[in-house]
Amino acid sequence: MLEISELQRDYITEILNISMGSAASVLSEMVSEEVALSVPEVDFLPRSIAAGKFDQSNVSKMSGVTQSISGAVYGDALLMFPEEKTLSIVRILLGETVPVESLTEMEQEAMCEIGNIILNAVVSSIADILKKEIMSSLPRFIHGTGNEVFSVESGNNDDLVMFLKVDFGLESQSINGYVTLILNVDSLQGFIAQLDEQINAI
Amino acid sequence: MLSDINNMEREVIAEHVPLSASLFGKVLDFSENGLFLVDSDRKIILWNEWMVQASSLGREEVIGTAFVDVFPNLKGRRIESVINAALDTRTASLLSRSLNKAIFPLYLSEVGGEKRHLEQSVTVKPIQSNGHDYCLIQITDVTPMVQREDVLRVLAKEAGEALQVAEEASRFKSEFTSTVSHELRTPLTSIRGSLGLIVSGVMGELRPEMARLVGIAYNNTERLLFLINDILDISKIESGKMDFVMEPVDLKTLLLQSVEANQAYGEQYEVKYVLNDVDDGVTVYADTDRLMQVLNNLLSNAAKFSSKGAEVEINVIPKDAVIRVEVKDYGNGIPEKFQSRIFEKFSQADGSDTRKIGGTGLGLSISKSIIEQMGGAIGFDTVAGKGATFYIDICLFNDA
Numbered sequence: 001m002l003e004i005s006e007l008q009r010d011y012i013t014e015i016l017n018i019s020m021g022s023a024a025s026v027l028s029e030m031v032s033e034e035v036a037l038s039v040p041e042v043d044f045l046p047r048s049i050a051a052g053k054f055d056q057s058n059v060s061k062m063s064g065v066t067q068s069i070s071g072a073v074y075g076d077a078l079l080m081f082p083e084e085k086t087l088s089i090v091r092i093l094l095g096e097t098v099p100v101e102s103l104t105e106m107e108q109e110a111m112c113e114i115g116n117i118i119l120n121a122v123v124s125s126i127a128d129i130l131k132k133e134i135m136s137s138l139p140r141f142i143h144g145t146g147n148e149v150f151s152v153e154s155g156n157n158d159d160l161v162m163f164l165k166v167d168f169g170l171e172s173q174s175i176n177g178y179v180t181l182i183l184n185v186d187s188l189q190g191f192i193a194q195l196d197e198q199i200n201a202i
Numbered sequence: 203m204l205s206d207i208n209n210m211e212r213e214v215i216a217e218h219v220p221l222s223a224s225l226f227g228k229v230l231d232f233s234e235n236g237l238f239l240v241d242s243d244r245k246i247i248l249w250n251e252w253m254v255q256a257s258s259l260g261r262e263e264v265i266g267t268a269f270v271d272v273f274p275n276l277k278g279r280r281i282e283s284v285i286n287a288a289l290d291t292r293t294a295s296l297l298s299r300s301l302n303k304a305i306f307p308l309y310l311s312e313v314g315g316e317k318r319h320l321e322q323s324v325t326v327k328p329i330q331s332n333g334h335d336y337c338l339i340q341i342t343d344v345t346p347m348v349q350r351e352d353v354l355r356v357l358a359k360e361a362g363e364a365l366q367v368a369e370e371a372s373r374f375k376s377e378f379t380s381t382v383s384h385e386l387r388t389p390l391t392s393i394r395g396s397l398g399l400i401v402s403g404v405m406g407e408l409r410p411e412m413a414r415l416v417g418i419a420y421n422n423t424e425r426l427l428f429l430i431n432d433i434l435d436i437s438k439i440e441s442g443k444m445d446f447v448m449e450p451v452d453l454k455t456l457l458l459q460s461v462e463a464n465q466a467y468g469e470q471y472e473v474k475y476v477l478n479d480v481d482d483g484v485t486v487y488a489d490t491d492r493l494m495q496v497l498n499n500l501l502s503n504a505a506k507f508s509s510k511g512a513e514v515e516i517n518v519i520p521k522d523a524v525i526r527v528e529v530k531d532y533g534n535g536i537p538e539k540f541q542s543r544i545f546e547k548f549s550q551a552d553g554s555d556t557r558k559i560g561g562t563g564l565g566l567s568i569s570k571s572i573i574e575q576m577g578g579a580i581g582f583d584t585v586a587g588k589g590a591t592f593y594i595d596i597c598l599f600n601d602a
């Protein structure tokens with residue numbers, strides 16, 4: 001497991017929260033409703049443990065959005081919520097209640113856009129830290145169990161995952177979701193090195 | 203899907219455009235999506251035929267013109283900022299139709315020349331070629347999808363409402379049934395009481411013809427009361443309101459009582475009940491009255507469907523944690539075709555109006571619900587023409 005210092009953690013959290021703030025204001029403007037986004041927790045975990053985090057918290061089905069990233073780091077970025085939370089987020093934001101239990105195609109597309117805004121904010125924070133360019137693909141809607149969305153079977157279990165808890169504040173409720181960036185070890189080491197350089201420069 | 207097309211186009215444009223620009227121009231023009239390309243100066247440098255049709259802006263007006271000059275109303279809007287992001291930080295974005303109503307002023311020409319706003323979903327992707335940055339904007343017409351989902355929403359809402367109406371109707375029906383049954387039972391009970399007094403002769407000797415008529419009235423009143431009690435039971439079962447008082451019950455005592463209670467009924471069919479030896483002290487865990495009701499139905503059925511002069515045997519067989527009570531008759535048995543429906547409401551092998559044997563076909567359905575709710579099981583074995591054996595398995599009382 002990768003150990004990062006308190007200082008490193010604080011630094012990443014701060015940078016992430018700044019870009020989450022601007023993502024939230026983009027969203028708020030789009031839906032003319034107050035949306036708050038924050039990242040209270042950052043961790044680096046092996047992929048298998050990250051997948052387990054969802055199943056352990058007894059949330060069997062997850063759904064969300066994924067983008068693949070390339071450039072200075074490459075891998076996958078995922079934004080995930082327990083399935084029923086995704087439903088509430090979309091329906092609160094669209095202001096429509098549809099009496100069906102899964103997202104319609106149009107609603108999935110809307111969720112893709114929400115995920116796109118949040119993931120782009122996360123990716124651009126990482127790119128800022130690295131001072132390098134990271135490109136990401138268009139968002140795709142996914143759902144399945146924690147293990148399925150992480151594709152633990154096919155992926156490399158040693159991969160480290162940057163694991164962010166995201167608070168999605170909507171109306172009077174706060175919905176917890178997760179952002180994960182699956183990065184290969186090389187990208188991560190470069191990331192940590194850059195991080196230290198910048199912290200030392202402060 | 204969309205991203206695949208984009209990847210393909212990216213390669214195509216990057217590597218082959220210089221080779222056969224006109225061919226690829228045609229390919230783009232045949233596209234079912236709107237496509238246009240913006241360069242790093244924010245000028246539009248490609249505008250496909252779909253865009254020409256939907257925007258009514260010809261290439262000559264658009265190519266080489268800055269994006270914000272072509273769409274002055276979009277200045278400062280999200281679409282402009284994601285185009286900037288694609289060119290400055292190579293970020294790809296999606297603008298969904300649900301969160302961005304009417305992104306571009308694009309129209310569908312309908313039959314009759316009328317124009318209707320086009321429902322759009324838009325993707326914005328960075329493209330690099332020969333050291334230059336471009337931004338590809340791709341527009342998909344999602345009008346059919348929007349229409350489909352509008353219909354779906356209406357249907358789902360209607361289905362929800364219909365379900366609610368049906369639930370209310372069914373609640374009304376069962377409340378109605380149980381209220382009416384209760385209201386009928388009270389006067390019927392007093393009619394039966396009065397008729398009973400007359401039939402017994404305590405009110406004075408009746409002329410034979412009168413006695414016959416009053417007897418018919420009395421018997422039919424009795425039948426009606428049984429029917430009403432059964433209907434009340436069914437509606438209790440269906441609304442989950444049948445209560446059980448579970449307690450230890452001495453099986454032998456209960457069986458003796460049940461045989462005694464049915465003796466007279468059996469005699470009508472010239473049938474004799476034989477209770478084979480039961481161990482003393484066998485205690486089951488059940489609701490006494492309800493278990494009695496089940497036994498009465500099995501015993502009356504056995505008599506009704508027996509041949510004249512036959513015996514009906516009652517056997518008690520211990521089985522692990524349960525005790526089995528068997529009621530065995532030597533009647534005609536249960537026709538194969540009818541076996542699967544025997545526990546359904548109102549089901550009788552002989553459904554004809556001219557049926558000779560009384561009853562409504564509710565007894566076994568009620569019995570099954572009662573036994574199952576007490577944690578037991580009910581079943582039967584039968585050989586056509588030789589008889590039927592109905593059994594119930596009841597939980598033993600475990601005072602440990």
Ligand SMILES: Nc1ncnc2c1ncn2[C@@H]1O[C@H](COP(=O)(O)OP(=O)(O)OP(=O)(O)O)[C@@H](O)[C@H]1O
Nearest residue numbers: 503504507535550551561562563564565566567590
């Ligand atoms: N011992 C049996 N032998 C042959 N047929 C039987 C026997 N017991 C039940 N049946 C068949 O199953 C049908 C349903 O029995 P059930 O006890 O439910 O109704 P019922 O006796 O006709 O009327 P109810 O019990 O409501 O007065 C009977 O009408 C008869 O056709």
Ligand SMILES: [Mg+2]
Nearest residue numbers: 499503561565
């Ligand atoms: Mg019966």
